[in-house]
Amino acid sequence: MAFWNEIGNRVAWLFRRSRFDRELEEEMRFHIQARADELEQAGVSSADALRRARREFGSTLRSREETRSAWQMRWLEDLGSDLRYAARALRRNRALALAAVGSLALGIGANTTIFSIAKEALFSEPSCRDSKSLVEISVSGNTWIPMSQYRFLEATHAFDGLAGMNIQMVVNWRDGNRTYRLAGTRVTGNFFEVTGIPVAMGRPIERGESDVAVVTHGFWTKHLGGDPKVVGRTLALDGKPYTVVGVLPRDHRMLAGFGFTPDLYLTKDPIEVIMYARLPRGMTRQAAYAALKPICRELDRVYPDVNRKWAKEVRLSAVGGVERLQEDGQEAIPLAAFFGMLVVVTAIVVLIACANVSSLLLARAFTRSREFAIRMSLGGSRGRLVRQLLAESLLLALLGTGAGLLLNLWLTRLLSGVHIPTPLPIELLIQPDRMLLAYSVALTFVVTLATGLVPALKGTRAGIGGALKEGGRQNGPAGYSLRNALVVGQLAVSILLLSAGLLFLRNLMYATSFNAGFDTSHAVVATFQTVWGTYTPQRFAGLVDTALERLRALPGVEAASPASAVPLNPFLAFNRPGGQFRPDAGSRTVRVQYNFNAVGPDYFRIMGIPILQGRAFADSDRLGTPPVAILNETMARRLFGNTNAVGHILRFPDNRDATVVGIARNCKYVTLGEENAMALYDPYFQQDHSAFAHFFVRTRSAPETMVRKVDETLAGLDAGAAVETRAMGEIFAGALLPSRLGAAILGSMALFGLMLASIGLYGVLLYATQQRIREIGIRVALGATPGDVLAMVVGQSLRLVTAGMVIGLAVAAAAVRPLSMFLVPEVRPADPMNFVAVACALALVAGLATVAPTARALRVDPAVALKHE
């Protein structure tokens, strides 16, 4: 505290310096006069008294200097003048400054943008009252709990409130004559009361209310036209009128985190919920755990369940920030690792840019070594010179970071508007904050030191005598070897970046070539969702039959099939059931977890998945006929070994039996990254469905042209049903998003890094050539052929590139290995072809960077060069 007051006093002084000088002068005059008065009273003559008083006081000049230094912050004033001087120096070298600031800005912009996104996606605090005392509860190792159990827990009043929400709900919204699927989060009546989520307009949902909704800001602006009188308006949701009671603020961050943003919150008890508890003031999480545990044991007595022990794995976890991430480790680690990798990659680019700037400043410092020597011989301290040189890199770093932050603001604003249309849509709201500022300040500091420290120290080390004698024309060998080392480092790191970039590029190519085991080129997928409870299973099956008939009747449609899941879409995901199977209904059990889909007869034809043995489903496989199933290769081998599984009986964990009628080829089910996952298909019509189906349609022409017809056909079946139809390729965009993102960011960063490194190489070679023009002239005069000159320059380039390549490849071989977690298994980080390709790319670019310096060396005319003194 005292320290800051002192700084404040000193800063205030800076603004009244001239008045201070005047006043001090006056004060000292008064002091001397007062002493003289006293002496005079003691009988000294007035002239003598004044002279004596002056002598006693001593030098007023020295006193004033010392007094002034009591206030001064030397370093601040020096910094100011250093920065002014640096600004002048940079203005003289405008091109150099621009290149340096530009490359720093691009690197820093990319780096801080990744930082901003990661911070928002991973560490943001949810919008609610006092997030510290709000916890997410999971029992029996699961955050989801059925409603009756939730009610039991709520009735115990163990906390200051227990509320539930269900984020996975689709709501059909009838607007005019269209029905839309909305992401509606269903909440218990006390949800807003317990969590204290703020609303911007209207009021939150209150306890005991039903048929009311609170809409998010995005839904309000995009779908309700930002209607200022929206509160009180009625929305037809799932065939029932709901009253809008409130609108959430624009910066609403859902408790679920990760940027998930529903369209609206509505009252309607779901089947199961995620529970949030408000801990009473002062209750620790340990105490809450101790209170909850016996209640869960009670739950086990009241609701015994063979598969779940409620009192097992009881957990209370934080709802926001770093803490949540630590507790949700399983889900968040890959995401955190991905962001971590991107931060590292962009930081490497910043470092390459720093190396270029450092190399340029080093060259400058050496050309100015004569000036420095003179200043030192005149009494200037080396520390002062070092600080002056650092001021130059500080200025570059400040400008680079400033421009980088502008880039960050622009990019994050762009990204903030992006709406990722997953069933629970993702929308990140990225705003600059204090953390970004602190990060940028730290980055500026690092960049200043990284660019400036070596040139400042090396540039001022040449002794006074040495530099003056040499006339300041020659570079010390230290300067050469340092710049060479910087270039080698840059080249090595570019290899690393290129290797990572290439892996992601190959990953993207692999992913887009869609060797996923099925064919998406001629398929349209429609998701058809009726209002729950409208249909019995029999009537729904009839509806699906009608739909298929009408779809097949459309011109250009080859086949149509219902299915319960869409592959490679993490959000319309496969069920992944598991349990003990009994092959041939015998006593041997095999535990498996597999991907499940219920499909129609034509599904395999539409998707281009070959049936390797046996048959596909037939139209006759319906309720009432003997149950059948199709396995994929992996699952068949797992259950039946090498014997042909077709014709065998399979007993399910719930003791129903089905006959295996076919083996389907393996394909990808949930992610492109999975390898030989197990899968089991049931006939769609042997299962009960009552509200929901995906329709897969194979078209003769491009699927995009058929989307509207399919959509209209299905919408015509039930006015209350929400239909979403897209070409299948589009649906898979979600599965491709990580590969696209990774390839785009890493690819561009790798190319940018390579460009910077080649500029560095070019600069060093050109500089070296210019320094050696005289030497080359002499050599040519003494009979060196152009070939010799060529060998000289190219030889230097070759040495640098080889050193960089060897180091880079060695580092990359080890460093890219963990990347396999982000790649499809078919792209192997250790593949030697990657490194060969990277080395070739680097050699090519290095060759290009060598052309101009070589040409300069070949153009040396000995007559001119020798005169050039």
Next chain:
Amino acid sequence: MESNTVPELLPGTLYLLILRTLSRGPLHGYAIVKRIKDASREGLRIEDGSLYPALNRMLVKGWLTSEWGVSENNRKARFYRLTPEGRKQLNQEAGEFDRLVRAIQMVMRTA
């Protein structure tokens, strides 16, 4: 001759003396010097040249404030006044000084 020289101030005691002198009310620079000289019966003398740097360092630290006023013989003079922080500093330094002196005396008498 030697016995007439004024003993040098112990390092750090200048602040203490100034704080103590000002604890009875605001004074201008010359009055501070005179007050210390008189109180010590000429035993201590503050060098005029080191007074103002010291006063200003104390202003920076916030122990003193200053304002212009009129001296006893009607001249414009700058008066220094103790702040609450300065008073706190005085109490602390005075206590430390007492302990130091007592300890030194103890050693001088017994050792």
